[in-house]
Amino acid sequence: MGQYILRRLLNAIPILVVVSIIIFLFLHMIPGDPARIAAGPDATAQEIEFTRVRLGLDKPLYVQYFIFIRNLVTGNLGVSNRTGMSVASEIGQHLWPTVQLTILSIVWAVIIGMVVGVVAALYRSRWPDVVGMVGSVTGISIPDMWLGMILIEFFAVRLGWFPVAGYGGWGHIIMPSFTLGLGVAAVTARFARTSVIEVLEEDYVRTARAKGLPRRKVIWKHALRNALIPVITMTGLQFGFLLGGAVVTETVFNWPGIGQLLVQSVEYRDYPTVQALMMLFSVEFILINLLVDVLYAVVNPRIQLR
Amino acid sequence: MPAKTKVAILAVAMIAAAGGITACGGSTNSGGSTAGNHAASGSGQNSTGSGTAAGGSSNGVLTVALNGNPTTTDPYDTQDNLSYTIEKTMYQGLLGFDKNMKIVPVLAQSYTVAPDAKSITFTLRQGIKFADGTPFNAEAVKVNLDRAKDPNSHLKRYSLFSMISQVKVLGDYKVEVDLNQPFGAIAGNFAHPAAMMISPKALQEYGSKVAQHPDGTGPYEFVYWKDGSDLLVKQNPNYWGTKTNVKEIDFKFVPDEATSVSMLESGEAQFVFPIPTDQVSSLQSNSDIVVKHTPSIVVDYIAFNTTVKPFNNPLVRQAINYAIDKNGFVQVVDNGFAQPATSAIAPNTWGYAKQPPYDANIQKAKDLLKQAGYPNGFTATLVSSNASGTVKADQFIQQQLQQVGITVNIQPLDSATLDSEIFVPASQSKLQMYFGGWSPSTGDADWGLRPLLTKADFPPTGYNLGFYTDPVVEQAIQAGLDTADPTKRQQAYATAQAQIWKDAPWAFLVVPDNVFAYRSNLQGAYVMPDSTLSLNNASFTN
Numbered sequence: 001m002g003q004y005i006l007r008r009l010l011n012a013i014p015i016l017v018v019v020s021i022i023i024f025l026f027l028h029m030i031p032g033d034p035a036r037i038a039a040g041p042d043a044t045a046q047e048i049e050f051t052r053v054r055l056g057l058d059k060p061l062y063v064q065y066f067i068f069i070r071n072l073v074t075g076n077l078g079v080s081n082r083t084g085m086s087v088a089s090e091i092g093q094h095l096w097p098t099v100q101l102t103i104l105s106i107v108w109a110v111i112i113g114m115v116v117g118v119v120a121a122l123y124r125s126r127w128p129d130v131v132g133m134v135g136s137v138t139g140i141s142i143p144d145m146w147l148g149m150i151l152i153e154f155f156a157v158r159l160g161w162f163p164v165a166g167y168g169g170w171g172h173i174i175m176p177s178f179t180l181g182l183g184v185a186a187v188t189a190r191f192a193r194t195s196v197i198e199v200l201e202e203d204y205v206r207t208a209r210a211k212g213l214p215r216r217k218v219i220w221k222h223a224l225r226n227a228l229i230p231v232i233t234m235t236g237l238q239f240g241f242l243l244g245g246a247v248v249t250e251t252v253f254n255w256p257g258i259g260q261l262l263v264q265s266v267e268y269r270d271y272p273t274v275q276a277l278m279m280l281f282s283v284e285f286i287l288i289n290l291l292v293d294v295l296y297a298v299v300n301p302r303i304q305l306r
Numbered sequence: 307m308p309a310k311t312k313v314a315i316l317a318v319a320m321i322a323a324a325g326g327i328t329a330c331g332g333s334t335n336s337g338g339s340t341a342g343n344h345a346a347s348g349s350g351q352n353s354t355g356s357g358t359a360a361g362g363s364s365n366g367v368l369t370v371a372l373n374g375n376p377t378t379t380d381p382y383d384t385q386d387n388l389s390y391t392i393e394k395t396m397y398q399g400l401l402g403f404d405k406n407m408k409i410v411p412v413l414a415q416s417y418t419v420a421p422d423a424k425s426i427t428f429t430l431r432q433g434i435k436f437a438d439g440t441p442f443n444a445e446a447v448k449v450n451l452d453r454a455k456d457p458n459s460h461l462k463r464y465s466l467f468s469m470i471s472q473v474k475v476l477g478d479y480k481v482e483v484d485l486n487q488p489f490g491a492i493a494g495n496f497a498h499p500a501a502m503m504i505s506p507k508a509l510q511e512y513g514s515k516v517a518q519h520p521d522g523t524g525p526y527e528f529v530y531w532k533d534g535s536d537l538l539v540k541q542n543p544n545y546w547g548t549k550t551n552v553k554e555i556d557f558k559f560v561p562d563e564a565t566s567v568s569m570l571e572s573g574e575a576q577f578v579f580p581i582p583t584d585q586v587s588s589l590q591s592n593s594d595i596v597v598k599h600t601p602s603i604v605v606d607y608i609a610f611n612t613t614v615k616p617f618n619n620p621l622v623r624q625a626i627n628y629a630i631d632k633n634g635f636v637q638v639v640d641n642g643f644a645q646p647a648t649s650a651i652a653p654n655t656w657g658y659a660k661q662p663p664y665d666a667n668i669q670k671a672k673d674l675l676k677q678a679g680y681p682n683g684f685t686a687t688l689v690s691s692n693a694s695g696t697v698k699a700d701q702f703i704q705q706q707l708q709q710v711g712i713t714v715n716i717q718p719l720d721s722a723t724l725d726s727e728i729f730v731p732a733s734q735s736k737l738q739m740y741f742g743g744w745s746p747s748t749g750d751a752d753w754g755l756r757p758l759l760t761k762a763d764f765p766p767t768g769y770n771l772g773f774y775t776d777p778v779v780e781q782a783i784q785a786g787l788d789t790a791d792p793t794k795r796q797q798a799y800a801t802a803q804a805q806i807w808k809d810a811p812w813a814f815l816v817v818p819d820n821v822f823a824y825r826s827n828l829q830g831a832y833v834m835p836d837s838t839l840s841l842n843n844a845s846f847t848n
Contacts, residue, residue: 032722036729040385040462045767050460082377083533084517093533149564157571164568166558167535254560256534264375264534269722 001297005290012286016279020072023278024065027271034269038081055081057271068275078272082265087276090261094245095280097167098257101177101249102242106235108181109188114231116185117192118224124197132189139186144179148252151175165254176253180246184238191234195227202226228299236292240285366553368828368844371566371575375534375559380517381502382454382461387747390499391839392557395539396437397502397522400428400447401493407603407654407749407835409497413442413523415479417496419790423488426496430479435544436505437527444475449506451483463500466748488788490795494656494748499838525842526555534559550830550845570595570823577831579822579839583641589823596826599643599819603652603835605754606644606743608688608703608813609772613732616684617739617772623810624664625674629710630703631666635816639699643819649803650755652817654835657751657786657799661807664814671710683711689727690741692718699815700741714739729766732773740771743818747836751799756783759806774811778802 035052036043043051052058056067071078077087120132155175156164162171199205200223208218245259258277265273296303376389381397384390400414411417414428434442453459454467471486485492495501508521520528525547526539537557541549558575560566563582569575571592581589581597589597608626610617617623632646645653649661675683688703690696697718704714719727728737746754757763760783761775782802786795807814820833831844 030722031726032720033726033729036725037722043385043462043767044465046457047460047462047464048767050457050464051462054460083375084378084515085533090533093535149568152565152568157568160572164572164574165560165565166574251562252565254535254558254562254565256532260534260561267720267722 001294005294008286008290008293012283015286016282019282020069020275020279021065023275024068027274028061028064030269032269034081034271037269055271068272072279077276080265080273081270082268082273087272090273091258091276091280094256094258094261097255098243098245098259100173101180101246101255101257102239104173104177105181105184105242106239108178109184109238110235112181112185113188114192117189117231118196120189120193121196121200122219129193133193136186136189139182139189142182144183144246144248145252147182148175148179148249151179152252165252167254167256172253172255176249176255179253180242180249184235184242187238188231188235191231192227195230196223199223199227225299229296232295232299233292236288236295240288243284243288244281366551366846367556368552368554368577368831368841368846369556369558369569369575370577370579370839370841371558371560371569373563373566373580374561376531376537376557378517379520379528379531379537380461381500381504382450382459382463382467383517384500385462387745387837390747391841392537392539393502393520393522394499394524394838395526395555395841396520396524396528396542397499397504398524399496399499399502400430401497401501403497403749403834403836405832405834405840407656409493409656409749413503417493419490419493421790423485423490423492423788423790425482425484426492427476427480427482428496430481431546432479434523434546436503436507436521436523437542437544438505438507438521439544440505440507442503442523443478444481446503446506447481448473448475449509450503453509454501463498466495466498466500488790490787490789490791491748491750491752492790494750494753498748525549529554547842550843552841552844552846555841555844567823570825573825576828577822577824577839577841577844579820579833581821581823583643583821586641586643586821594826595823597821597823598832599821600833601645601652601654601835602745602818602820602837603654603747603749603754604743604745604818604837605647605650605652606699606741606815606818607647607650608815609740609742609758609774610811610813611735611737611739611772612811613735613773614738616678616680617686619678620809621674621678622680623813625671625678625710626707626712626813627664627810628667628674629671629712630706630813630815632663632814632816634666634706635699635702638702639695640816640818643821644816645819647814647817650759650806650812650814651746651751651803652754652835654749655746655751655754656749657754657796659796659800659803661803664810668709675710675712680711683713685713685715686738687715687717688739688741689717689719689724689737691724692720696741703741703813728771731766732764735765735773737771742771744769745837747838749836751795751803752783752786755779755799755802755806759783759811772811774809776805776809778805779809 035048035055035057039048039051080087080090083090116132120129123129152164155161162175166172205218205222208222245257245262247259247263250257250259262277372388374388376392377386378384378389379393381393398412401409402412404410413431415431417426417428419426430444436442451470451473454461455470457464469485469487469489471484474482476482503522504516505521508516508519512519525542525545527542529538529540531537536559538554540554566578567585570578586597589595610623612618636642636644636646648663649658651658688700690700700716704716707714728740744758757769759770759774760780763770764773765771779802782798786798789795820837822833824831827847829845829847831841834840
């Protein structure tokens, strides 16, 4: 398996090179002059030119790309146009809150989603199934913005159980992670239900039942383990998306995550930060895909990694 | 190891990891932000932390919810009011503004502008120290101004100091600033928050990185700045003025206005600006909250491209001024929290001269259009930012102009794209109408008119987006700079404003109010006309 992982990591290098070129070109193609923005609304021509030189935007495009790659390879992500802080420290400040939010959201999603999905599958076409699936459609349909504001109104303003917004302890993370996790839970529930129903109709489940195994053992040992595979894939992908930041939820709860950083940086045409974030997202997705493939093998030993 | 056990271990590990992670964030508060605090170089670690102050009580911590993120803490490199709001708690200028934008001495005891407007002399207050202990004196002023006037410092506010030729230290507490041309509005430039004094020691030590190590003479000193989260300041032990019972101010950056309002309601924040005008009535019914609104110095306007048809005809521009019901604009767009504009600058700006109103008059507008050769109106595009309040204004204008046969296509753009549309030379400009607002933060008519309505400020570099120029206006604005005599300056700007009003290079719309709210146990905190906050005299009543 070690060799397999190494090979996958090496394969990632050409992918990242292509990604870096695409990111760089796209960023320079969208309208907006970073020097003009950084210099401010009532800057004079001279001040704008000063800013352009300071940001290195006066250099030819290929030189700028070369500097970007050279810095990347040496682990230097540059300096943000927007705050003047190093991009690495800026991303560091925002990445950790996002990782926390993502993990807790996935925990919500897996717990709620699996319970609802499995129960719905086991009681297929009976009332728990109907309730679960109506709930899941509702969960998918509720906009994060709305859910977030409702949670704030009831649990923060009226009941005072949690703080309205901001970043801090357990109290701060409960509402945003639930807001974010509920949508994922809804999707997870539907995946889990379909998957469990399919597996329950497999021959080996019938065999297991036929040979007189208790129902609980059939479900836990034979059905659920196999039903987990599509759920893991889906959760892994959602994990990747959430790590890219959740702009709406972050905005409503004033959570200092990657999503807010990305939006601000794009608005500000803060090239160094946007480039660094895009590279980070690419690396995250490559690693998560790898992790998902490894998890397959752990869950189902018949899957061999080559 | 059986596969079942593996899955179980995996699941347990995942939950434990999640638990560990959040617990970690909870206990240290700044746990996740050490990378950011390294910018604050250690000083961040002394923080007493700023957990949530539940309810209205605050333990001497004033939490202010601001609608966005600061860009810097270096006044000379700042272009936005939000950053100035924060800087003003740590820094002070030689001069400043009072509640009504009148210039008052702060670190200076007194000042005199030479009659030829070619120099300004300050007598400084004595016995003042910066937060790091460095004494404030004439040398410190010189260090700051030498940096500000040097184009190689690449500071964003260079244009406010570019007219300084030299700074002369006349004594320990006396400085003369010489200008290379007459500049009658110079006192306003020194009252502008961009001219606040930084500790010379900090400047020397940190150079261009001083924005991460702010150090001034203000009542508060820097603790930490976490991007996207908050910036904390605490009482400066060296402060020369009266200290209040506000020990720390925590500026929270809250992008969503509805969230700020909820924070105020729950007591997590004690001061919020801006308050969305449609939320005012619901907040007013809460006895723990005080809502206030005061006039700003912002003028909202539509600029017409005076170089293209049909807007090159003053009759068309006047017709549009008559077609728009300004009182209706106030009610519909600003929910009543604004005043119709009565000149190109707001009443709180120095040099303002009231003009006869363009009262809403559809018939007159139609007659003027007919006279100009457009009896059936025309079609034009209006560009603006894509902020929701702005789009509402666009739609109102669209509806109003429809009544006189002018079809307006609205084009709201994100700020970077908008900039690339409007900051182009006249020959390439496709602009017809632009909706926007301007806040002259020197508080002087010069900064309210010159950057927007003179030839020297045509795009791509200036803000005269409609390429308006008129000899009478050019001359009057220059005359306002050539003297330090307030009466002559006032006359010059009155002439300029009358001519601008008649020529109507803009549709003059409204002067919006600053709407803010705070917990009722807070006093002495307010929003200045220039839309920065004044927090230095804030205190809690319990």
